[in-house]
Amino acid sequence: MEVLSSRKQRRGIGLDPRTTIVLLLMVAVFVLGGAGGNELIWARIILACVPVVLLLTSNNKLKCIVFVLVYLLGYFLQFYVLGHLTGILNSLMLATAGMITSFLPGLMMGYYAVSTTTVSEFVAAMERIHMPEQVIIPLSVMFRFFPTVVEEAGSINDAMRMRGIAMGGKHPGKMLEYRLIPIMTCSVKIGEELSAASLTRGLGAPVKRTNICKIGFGLWDILFLGLSICIVIYWVLILIGVRV
């Protein structure tokens, strides 16, 4: 389990991490947030397709197909089944279908972002946009830390199963406590060791850090960024009341 990828080789059309972040924001604002209302339906459809295209080109075809099928199912439910239902079933269905159609593109985009960016690419991109180091270092430590915590949680889960402490077993009320305490002990210990190790390797020196990974804009980056800028301009025009 990793949060960010560990592969250096660019897969698929290899977007710059900055483009990926912009696209992630665009999908979040327009598809999930629904900015622009009915006038920007076309933009929402285009943006919902962006992660599909990206995933298709990056060796993630199976996951991409699953995502698309689930998305279509959500769409189908929303437009064809919903009308025939009443009462509590209706509201349940509305919630599920609505969640699927608005969250899924964002999730897919997020998945693409983390599965194709390495920690050092992320750090390099953040440095290029002059993000202060006080923001970059904690963020990159977090990316490193999460998978470790997940690993720890897995072991703790095993230990609980072995001891027969499970849902519906003994002491159900204490499940959360039993789980959290060892996670916290282990996380604190690992976090401390991790900080000590990176300090002894000179992290935090007041010189400009070098970064050996290469990032930069290519044709695809320009295309996607152009698209994003167009949508934002259109949106701003609508906001200030100019009819296009």
Added chain:
Amino acid sequence: MIRLENVHFQYGDENENNGALHDINLEIPSGQAVLFCGESGCGKTTITRLINGLIPHFYEGRLTGKIRVDGQEIQSQELYDTAKIVGTVFQNPRSQFFNVDTRSEVAFGLENQGIREAEILKRVNQTVTEFQMESLMDRSIFELSGGEKQKIACACVSTSSPEVFVLDEPSANLDVHSMKLLHNMILRWKQQGKTIVIAEHRLAYIWNLIDRVIFLESGKIAKDMQPAEFLKLSETELHSMGLRSNNEQKISKMHKATDIKNIEFKDITFGYKKGKQILDISKIQIPEHEITAIIGHNGLGKSTFLRCICGLEKKCKTRMIKNGAMIKRKKCLAECFLVMQDVNHQLFTESVLDEVLISMEQEDKEKAQEILAELDLLEYAGRHPISLSGGQKQRVAVATAIASERDILLFDEPTSGLDYKHMLQVSAIFQKLKAKGKTIIVVTHDMEFIEAISANIIELNTNSVKNYAQKEFREEVDCNEKEKLPAEVI
């Protein structure tokens, strides 16, 4: 190169004597390889932290005296400046990497110094060739074995080419083969004329590399030995100092279970990725009511093997045959108890007594206290498990296993990082468990421990197992070593 003058140090509050140092005066000339040894808590890790500056800049405590490395006063120098002259390899390979991919990690130290990119790439490639680790590049840290991680850790330090190398129990999680690789890396640094400081329990793999042994006893320098002196030490003398043996292979006691009744495990297969089988064992027999040690290289999946056997691994369809009855995976979970390498994972409650109580079928306070008394834990019954020492935590885990009345106890590396005295304590517990009629399976690299518990040995390979009585094993290892050695020396 390194000079410590009248150094006193204490972690945290005044009563904390663990790892404290008293009145240390020491000078290490440039190019010397020094070993710090002594029982757990004697302060050898503290010395490494004084040299790399983590004390006082990261770990707090009361420090007096002067520490100088390469003429610089460590206390008043920022850590990032110390980082240029002192490089450190830590004990736990899980928590010393900042990046997730190996190449960035090797370059990390140089990146922090702000060196030009071309220069960094040149030096990274140089290190990679020097230590023959092309196959480890551009991989995820999470998919490497303990030995491979420690190799990367050494390479990371090496690329920055500091003058002083500090190693804090680097071999705690390594098998014999990986220790040899570590030995070769240290040898390389020695040839380059670097100063090397090692704090270590396992002496065998570095015994022929070091120029000086400093033996610490409760925070004081008890012995400062030159080669002429320490090379003469016999194994018994080392043991009486609480130290591990300086010999590598020493399994000699013949032990073979008589009147064997076996527990059989079938179809232990497991692969993380499709088509790539990590474990593929069709049948393995474990003698009942005996101690069996599982050995094999780092990264073979020994821990996975234990998880498969006790039924924790859902994807693995292992069946257990005991007393002629077939037991399925889910039922295995109720028969076995795994004491994990990191026992912190399996202690949940507020007190040691509670820990034992929740493991019982019917909570019975008297019986729980009996179990605790048996493991010398009764005086800690009211303590929070987290506040105990590593060895005590391990005993609590064993207590819960006894309380749950499981017959098969599995141990994953129970002696990693333990000194001689504590290793013997664990072995005493094993004998007790055996006397109670438990079947014990232990995964370990620690040959000295195997000797102490006189276990049956099973060598694990990806798709086969080899049963040995101890004597046969030694002969086998001897001839293997002869074949392998020349190829492994870099």
